[in-house]
Amino acid sequence: MSKExxxxxxxxxxxxxxxxxxxxxKAVDISSLRANTGYITxxxxxxxxxxxxxxxxxxxxxxxxLRYRGIPIEELAEKSNFIETGYLxxxxxxxxxxxxxxxxxxxxxxxxxxEDMKFHFEGFPMGAHPMxxxxxxxxxxxxxxxxxxxxxxxxxRDFDVYVARLISQVRTIAAYSYRKSRGLPLIYPxxxxxxxxxxxxxxxxxxxEDFELKPEVVKALDLIFLLHADHEQNCSTSTVRMVAxxxxxLFASCAAGVCALWGPxxxxxxxxxxxxxxxxxxxxxxxxxxxxxxxxKNSGRKLMGFxxxxxxxxxxxxxxxxxxxxxxxxxxHINDPLLDIAKHLEAAVLKDPYFIERKLYxxxxxxxxxxxxxxxxxxxxxxxxxxIGRMPGWIANYKEIMEEPKGRIYRxxxxxxxxxxxxxxxxxxxx
Numbered sequence: 001m002s003k004e005x006x007x008x009x010x011x012x013x014x015x016x017x018x019x020x021x022x023x024x025x026k027a028v029d030i031s032s033l034r035a036n037t038g039y040i041t042x043x044x045x046x047x048x049x050x051x052x053x054x055x056x057x058x059x060x061x062x063x064x065x066l067r068y069r070g071i072p073i074e075e076l077a078e079k080s081n082f083i084e085t086g087y088l089x090x091x092x093x094x095x096x097x098x099x100x101x102x103x104x105x106x107x108x109x110x111x112x113x114x115e116d117m118k119f120h121f122e123g124f125p126m127g128a129h130p131m132x133x134x135x136x137x138x139x140x141x142x143x144x145x146x147x148x149x150x151x152x153x154x155x156x157r158d159f160d161v162y163v164a165r166l167i168s169q170v171r172t173i174a175a176y177s178y179r180k181s182r183g184l185p186l187i188y189p190x191x192x193x194x195x196x197x198x199x200x201x202x203x204x205x206x207x208x209e210d211f212e213l214k215p216e217v218v219k220a221l222d223l224i225f226l227l228h229a230d231h232e233q234n235c236s237t238s239t240v241r242m243v244a245x246x247x248x249x250l251f252a253s254c255a256a257g258v259c260a261l262w263g264p265x266x267x268x269x270x271x272x273x274x275x276x277x278x279x280x281x282x283x284x285x286x287x288x289x290x291x292x293x294x295x296x297k298n299s300g301r302k303l304m305g306f307x308x309x310x311x312x313x314x315x316x317x318x319x320x321x322x323x324x325x326x327x328x329x330x331x332x333h334i335n336d337p338l339l340d341i342a343k344h345l346e347a348a349v350l351k352d353p354y355f356i357e358r359k360l361y362x363x364x365x366x367x368x369x370x371x372x373x374x375x376x377x378x379x380x381x382x383x384x385x386x387x388i389g390r391m392p393g394w395i396a397n398y399k400e401i402m403e404e405p406k407g408r409i410y411r412x413x414x415x416x417x418x419x420x421x422x423x424x425x426x427x428x429x430x431x
Contacts, residue, residue: 064313086392106164142251175202230393305366
């Protein structure tokens with residue numbers, strides 16, 4: 001028997017049904033609250049509001065658990081790859097051989113951009129941020145697909161093609177965005193290369209020489225994609241669902257996700273980590289002085305890459321990526337002073353009562369930036385890498401909205417605190 005909550009307002013008691021998820025998460029259903037009482041809830045930043053019911057990703061922040069479709073992130077990181085995991089996230093189950101081959105073939109068949117899109121890239125200034133180009137060009141790519149422009153909400157025909165086209169082309173657009181920002185000629189994808197290797201090829205090859213695709217480099221970047229593939233109802237994913245609820249097409253909805261991800265409090269956090277480590281290194285500090293300053297509220301110093309809105313334990317992705325970081329730097333024979341500072345910061349923070357009491361553990365951003373720096377990926381591309389990895393999660397959430405039988409446009413309420421009724425005054429009489 002389901003539990004029932006009771007809300008007492010103005011001398012009346014209103015019953016509210018409760019909902020329990022498959023992992024024991026509990027919620028009070030207030031869907032009828034305004035209609036029955038005239039009240040709404042006020043929850044700044046939606047920190048205590050469940051905006052949807054979803055089957056994609058489960059997080060237990062207190063225990064440090066992350067699962068895609070029920071499978072622990074640790075197992076996927078060890079045994080799977082980004083494309084197989086992407087299929088799992090979007091379609092709800094691991095693919096068999098035939099399904100994986102079809103999905104891979106669709107990705108290969110849809111990796112090229114329309115040639116006329118070159119003119120759009122040429123319209124951006126050389127120093128344009130790759131995230132700005134990425135968002136704009138995802139939208140532009142949809143305009144070159146007549147079937148997508150005529151696509152009606154809820155149609156399943158060709159949807160698999162649109163999914164593959166977006167996942168494949170976002171990587172091509174990202175590589176082109178980087179090269180445009182550096183004034184470099186565009187490099188076409190190669191059918192012989194798999195997903196992550198092809199991205200590195202388009203990013204770093206020249207018209208005269210192909211980039212050397214070292215297995216450890218390809219594997220490390222693929223792992224970064226996989227670890228970022230979904231993360232429940234974060235800012236960008238909620239944005240995608242919000243836009244999708246208006247029945248906007250897949251490309252437009254995910255382009256909005258790119259814009260939300262761009263912010264330094266979301267996808268830009270790993271860039272902030274590198275900038276912090278560089279600042280510490282420039283000052284000749286090993287991190288000790290910076291930690292002391294971070295504990296002083298008046299210092300203006302903030303320890304980046306520690307703590308998480310969801311996790312009150314060690315981010316499980318951080319454990320995985322820390323090991324990968326050690327491995328890839330060792331195999332590439334890279335001695336990075338920033339890594340030494342990062343390790344010192346981590347060790348010091350994990351035994352400092354100030355941070356322990358506040359449950360500030362390293363998160364995925366702390367080490368992902370160091371790995372990407374070691375792979376030669378420039379800082380301005382860090383958030384773009386995040387966007388490529390997050391695409392399966394955005395698509396899966398879009399798909400859930402599309403398949404919702406009672407779908408409605410998202411429309412949050414507000415509490416108005418502005419001026420009460422006042423009237424127009426002619427210009428001549430205004431003071």
